[in-house]
Amino acid sequence: xxxxxxxxxxxxxxxxxxxxxxxxxxxxxxxxxxxxxxxxxxxxxxxxxxxxxxxxxxxxxxxxxxxxxxxxxxxxxxxxxxxxxxxxxxxxxxxxxxxxxxxxxxxxxxxxxxxxxxxxxxxxxxxxxxxxxxxxxxxxxxxxxxxxxxxxxxxxxxxxxxxxxxxxxxxxxxxxxxxxxxxxxxxxxxxxxxxxxxxxxxxxxxxxxxxxxxxxxxxxxxxxxxxxxxxxxxxxxxxxxxxxxxxxxxxxxxxxxxxxxxxxxxxxxxxxxxxxxxxxxxxxxxxxxxxxxxx
Amino acid sequence: xxxxxxxxxxxxxxxxxxxxxxxxxxxxxxxxxxxxxxxxxxxxxxxxxxxxxxxxxxxxxxxxxxxxxxxxxxxxxxxxxxxxxxxxxxxxxxxxxxxxxxxxxxxxxxxxxxxxxxxxxxxxxxxxxxxxxxxxxxxxxxxxxxxxxxxxxxxxxxxxxxxxxxxxxxxxxxxxxxxxxxxxxxxxxxxxxxxxxxxxxxxxxxxxxxxxxxxxxxxxxxxxxxxxxxxxxxxxxxxxxxxxxxxxxxxx
Numbered sequence: 204x205x206x207x208x209x210x211x212x213x214x215x216x217x218x219x220x221x222x223x224x225x226x227x228x229x230x231x232x233x234x235x236x237x238x239x240x241x242x243x244x245x246x247x248x249x250x251x252x253x254x255x256x257x258x259x260x261x262x263x264x265x266x267x268x269x270x271x272x273x274x275x276x277x278x279x280x281x282x283x284x285x286x287x288x289x290x291x292x293x294x295x296x297x298x299x300x301x302x303x304x305x306x307x308x309x310x311x312x313x314x315x316x317x318x319x320x321x322x323x324x325x326x327x328x329x330x331x332x333x334x335x336x337x338x339x340x341x342x343x344x345x346x347x348x349x350x351x352x353x354x355x356x357x358x359x360x361x362x363x364x365x366x367x368x369x370x371x372x373x374x375x376x377x378x379x380x381x382x383x384x385x386x387x388x389x390x391x392x393x394x395x396x397x398x399x400x401x402x403x404x405x406x407x408x409x410x411x412x413x414x415x416x417x418x419x420x421x422x423x424x425x426x427x428x429x430x431x432x433x434x435x436x437x438x439x440x441x442x443x444x445x446x447x448x449x450x451x452x453x454x455x456x457x458x459x460x461x462x463x464x465x466x467x468x469x470x471x472x473x474x475x476x477x478x479x480x481x482x483x484x485x486x487x488x489x490x491x492x493x494x495x496x497x498x
Numbered sequence: 499x500x501x502x503x504x505x506x507x508x509x510x511x512x513x514x515x516x517x518x519x520x521x522x523x524x525x526x527x528x529x530x531x532x533x534x535x536x537x538x539x540x541x542x543x544x545x546x547x548x549x550x551x552x553x554x555x556x557x558x559x560x561x562x563x564x565x566x567x568x569x570x571x572x573x574x575x576x577x578x579x580x581x582x583x584x585x586x587x588x589x590x591x592x593x594x595x596x597x598x599x600x601x602x603x604x605x606x607x608x609x610x611x612x613x614x615x616x617x618x619x620x621x622x623x624x625x626x627x628x629x630x631x632x633x634x635x636x637x638x639x640x641x642x643x644x645x646x647x648x649x650x651x652x653x654x655x656x657x658x659x660x661x662x663x664x665x666x667x668x669x670x671x672x673x674x675x676x677x678x679x680x681x682x683x684x685x686x687x688x689x690x691x692x693x694x695x696x697x698x699x700x701x702x703x704x705x706x707x708x709x710x711x712x713x714x715x716x717x718x719x720x721x722x723x724x725x726x727x728x729x730x731x732x733x734x735x736x737x738x739x740x741x742x743x744x745x746x747x748x749x750x
Contacts, residue, residue, distance in 0.1 A: 354615065359600070359608030359625060366590050366601050373588040376550065377602045378576035378668060379609075387611060489592065 208334035212406060214446050215338070215345035216399050221426040221438035222352050223395030228424065229432030229487070230356055231388045232368030234287075236420040237278065237294035240301035241393040243415030244271045245400025250318045250410055251311060260324040264401045268394040275393025276386065283385045286371075298417045305412040317411025324405050331405070341402045348395055353435055355391075364388060365433075368489075425470055429477050431487025440485050445470070503528045503703050504549075504580070504672055509558035511544055511727070518544040519555070520727035526672060526705055529698040533718030533735065534707045537747060541727035542707045543585055546674045550582050551575045562672065577604055581670035583661045585677050585707075591650035595641060595660055598649050599632040602667035635663050639693060655686030662693060666702070673697065675706045679713050691717055711748075715739065723747070 220242060227233040248267035252258050258266075282293035305312050312318065323332045324340070331340050355361050366374040367381050374381050404410050422445070430441020449466040457465060482490035502525035511519040518541040526532050534542050547553040549560055551572040560567045562580055570578070581602075590598050606628065607613040608621035636642040639659055644652065649660060658678060665673050678694065679687045687710075694717050697704050708714050714721060714735065721738040723731040731741040738744055 351615075354618075355611070358611075358614040358621065359606045360611050360614055362593075362597055362601060363609055365593060365597075369590045369592060370588055372552070372584070373590060374601070375552075375572040376576055376582055376584070376588070377664065378573050378581075378604050379601070380573050391611075 205334050208338050210447060210450060212334065212338050212341050214442050215341040216402050216406075217423070217426060217442040217446055218345050218439050219348045219399040219402070220396055220423045221430065221442050222348050222435075223392045223399075224423050225427045225430075225432060225434075225438045226352055226355065226364075226388055226395075227392045228427055229434070229437070229489070230361060230368060231364040231385060233283075233385060233389060234291050234424070235294040235389070235392070236291060236417060236424060237298040237301070238392070238396050238423050239415045239417065239419035240298045241271045241275060241396035242400040242403070242419070242423075243301060243305055243410075243412070244274060244393075245397025246404040246410050246415070247305060247312055247318070247400070248397070249401040250321045250404045253322055253324075253405075254318060254320065260326055260405075264398065267397045267401045271397030271400075272390045272394040275390040278393075279386050279389045283382065283389060295417065298420055302412055302416055305415060312412070315411065317409060319409045321404050321408045321410065323408070337406050341406065344398055344402060348398065349435070349439070351395075355388075356435060360384070368433075422470065425474050427484075429473060429484050431484030433489040434484075434486040437484055437486040444485075445473075501528070502526060504560070504562045506545075506549065506560040507558055509545070509548060509560065510556040511541070511548055511553065512556055517541075517727045519548065519558075522558070522724075522727060522729060524722060524729065524732075526703050527719075528703055529701065530719040531694065531698060531704040531706060531717055533714040533721040534705060534724060535709070535711065535714055535721060535738075536724035536730075540724040542724055543676055544727070545724075546582055546676055546705075546707065549575075549674065550580060576668055576670065579669075579671040580674065581665045581668040581672070582674040583658075583665050583676055583678060585680075587654075587657055587661060589649045589657055589661055589664070592648055594646045595636060595649055595652070596629070596632055596645040598660060598664055599635055599667045600628055602664040603628050603632070604669055632667065635667055639663055639689070653686075655682035655690075658682055659686065659690055659693070662690060666697075666700075671701065672703045672705070675704060677707055677709065679708065679710055687713070711739075 220238060224235065224238045227235050245267040248270050249263045252263040252266060278297045282290055285293060306315055323330060331337055363374065363379050363384050366379065367384055371381050426441040426445050427438055429445065431437025448469065452462050452465060477484060504526040507523045509519045509522045522545065536542055544553065548555045549567060551570050555568055562578060565578055567575055590601065607617065607624050613621045633642055633645060636645050641656065641660060649657060652660060662678060679690050691713055694704060694706065706718065718735055720733065721735045722729055723738050723744045725747060730743050731738050
């Protein structure tokens with residue numbers, strides 16, 4: 204039973220990550236591979252504050268979101284000036300920098316040793332400690348994230364995001380401040396990723412930099428692509444598939460040393476297969492081919 | 499010239515030593531249609547790109563109702579009231595026609611994220627009104643029946659018509675139309691020309707780039723003939739048509 208709850212909690216965390224990345228990549232066409240960096244920033248801010256200063260849980264979460272959002276703005280200033288492949292490379296660079304900061308700032312982050320013993324959160328006197336309680340907490344934030352995404356993509360703001368993805372020149376000619384829209388959605392995505400990080404840190408109670416590598420970013424992006432970029436429920440379906448599929452491998456009876464490699468191969472194989480035969484993913488309407496309006 | 503809506507003076511633009519605009523000046527009068535003709539590479543589209551902020555000019559002045567247009571970003575120019583269409587037809591092809599027109603509306607409360615979450619009523623009310631207005635615009639050109647189809651499902655001529663509707667939907671006073679009837683069937687050509695002819699009646703001023711001389715003569719109040727980035731001849735369509743320099747250029 205606890206195992207099942209554990210899977211559900213992981214699914215909720217990854218839905219927050221993939222739904223927020225979908226806002227950037229699926230709707231605004233910003234193919235960021237720095238999402239794990241913002242996820243890590245959220246996790247570390249919460250962990251450092253809870254361990255060192257014993258500040259209330261909600262203060263930590265708010266700080267994590269704000270700090271990650273500010274960092275998003277800082278990264279956005281140079282990287283959003285460039286487009287397409289160059290943007291991907293700029294976010295990759297930030298991802299690498301973020302990892303090496305987490306890995307080397309030993310006095311704050313514990314370096315490769317990580318931060319153990321992150322306490323369970325206490326929310327208005329409610330001590331969250333069992334798996335079921337964690338599921339309720341993470342599930343609430345997961346639902347909140349989906350609701351926010353839903354509101355954004357169904358609004359005229361979301362329509363502008365789609366226009367930015369399809370044809371920036373048209374959007375500008377229609378009087379849309381393309382740069383401001385990109386920046387805003389990038390900051391929001393960074394903030395949401397930090398929420399997922401905060402949940403993860405408290406739930407696992409131990410974090411180290413290896414959870415927030417570029418591989419993790421690519422995994423989140425795979426969820427978005429396989430689930431269906433630019434569709435609200437795509438990331439949810441993608442998460443369910445990509446989180447549970449490797450778990451099923453456990454029951455096949457592979458030795459664990461083999462299973463880890465098989466898992467990586469499975470992700471890679473799936474991604475290639477989708478790119479070839481269903482580039483828009485399960486539920487998406489849009490593939491990442493360049494719109495015909497682009498130059 | 500006084501009372502002009504748009505005044506451009508001494509515009510210069512060089513691409514790698516090739517003069518695309520050479521000391522080009524023009525004025526667009528209110529509620530008039532100005533035609534811009536000339537051979538390929540004469541600098542007509544470059545003029546539009548400079549006026550709408552997509553390309554920086556090397557020199558000169560351009561004012562729209564007293565506002566200096568040069569150095570403003572394209573979206574500010576569109577908001578100030580100068581909208582354009584593109585020669586190579588730009589639409590959001592994978593979105594519906596209705597969404598394309600809706601994108602062109604200005605000052606939408608729902609495009610500000612804080613309104614989406616904190617003033618949802620105002621946003622949805624305005625959105626409903628905009629939908630009606632967008633449908634009415636599509637109705638005017640008999641495209642409303644396909645309002646929810648993606649723009650890419652339309653014929654080329656219909657797409658050109660839609661891009662004209664989008665341009666109109668920005669609410670801009672000055673519309674810069676880049677080859678609005680090039681390469682489309684005669685019937686649709688007539689339809690688009692009649693829409694253009696109706697624009698001054700709606701308080702709009704227009705500049706049209708067009709190779710179809712017959713179309714230019716039909717709709718334009720004044721015509722400028724451009725070559726090598728400079729103005730060669732300006733006058734009524736008759737005057738320009740009879741100008742020996744123009745005849746020579748077109749006979750070449």
